[in-house]
Amino acid sequence: MYDPKNNNLLEIFGVCFILGSCITISITSLFYISDKYFPLIVYGIVLQIYFILEFTNSYLYQTNTVTSKSFLIYGNRGNKEFWFMQLLTIWEYLSVRFILKFIPFSPVNYLGFPGLILITTGLLIRHLAMKKCGLSFSHYLAKTKQAHHKLVTTGVYKYVRHPSYLGFFLFSIGIQLWLSNYLNLMVDVYILYQFFTIRIEHEEKLLIEFYQDDYLKYQQMTYTLIPFIK
Template identity: 40%
Template sequence: MSTVYLPSPLGGMAFALCFLGWVLLEGWVNLRGWQAGSTHRDRFSRYLIIVGMVLAISLATWATGLHMFDVPSNRDMIFYGGVFLMGTGLLFRAYAIQHLGRYFVPEVLIQPNQSLVMTGPYRYIRHPSYTGTFLTVIGFGLALTNWLSLALMVALSVPMYAFRITVEEQAMIEAFGEEYRRYMQHSKRLIPFLLLFP
């Protein structure tokens, strides 16, 4: 039986609001439509992420019942740090979605007359909405104050989004060719200014 650690009623409310915001944001994203005549290149990555994230969240929550993996100390600090990361990730993802506008849709596709956006958060990061998602995923895992829960969230999320990013970048190269290749040379996939995650 899962036993999610909540250090205070206020902390529990903050956690619940962040989680509800996450669900509502992803629900809204998956209801967004796209223009007729779009070229689909999704390779089922949308559905892989939906099923995979439901599985990851379910398993991570279940793992809180395995108390041998509980964070042994500073649980309050880790909980609130996790909630802060969740909120930060949600806001950053929402900002990235808003900046991309009508081009941000739940499936990998190229819309008619689509242009390459390289401003705002996309100036340095090719997939800022996924950066926001990873902050939320890590924050959720930390807020559960259980190392197995955190490991499950990360281990199940990374392969799904790695596949999605690969599919997305292949579609962008196909659509924009050398323009996108040049963009790749001066931007990072997820984290700006680091040699990792090129």
């Protein structure tokens, strides 16, 4: 059930207003900035869309757990690490552009468009996962099985185990390809691999405890599709 105590409407309005204003300013600036900063502004827009989608999906499909922190901007575990990765992303992009000032030619980013495809695909997969899982989905691991929990094996879950993680993985990798941030690409792959390995291992122990043989059968029939994580 929706709990109004967990949702400060003034706080939600404030975050939405700031995000909406930032997106408007960012889109407007695309028409005035130099080409070398165009990818960075698009990255900012994409990041803001991600935050809005996280809250919107939670509001629509996870009414029992949605809070004013469901934007995943602040107030959650992992936020510090997330923002550190974003700072590294911006730092690498600006550093490379500074170095390129002293190079007589401009390298072409052939992976920019594939990066955008990965970003879009990642957001879509994550949306489908949150929608299909419904009340069983949460940004936090449930240590005990609740009455509204159910094992979802249809929709996107029929083809991918932990599709929300796959969606975030593709989204993150796509950003680095779009920005030609190859150092951060390697860093992101390593960090996300470490994080998802631990998270999925712990989560699947709980899921086996909750659903026993039903989950074991589902586990054998599906893959995470995240590299090196079965």
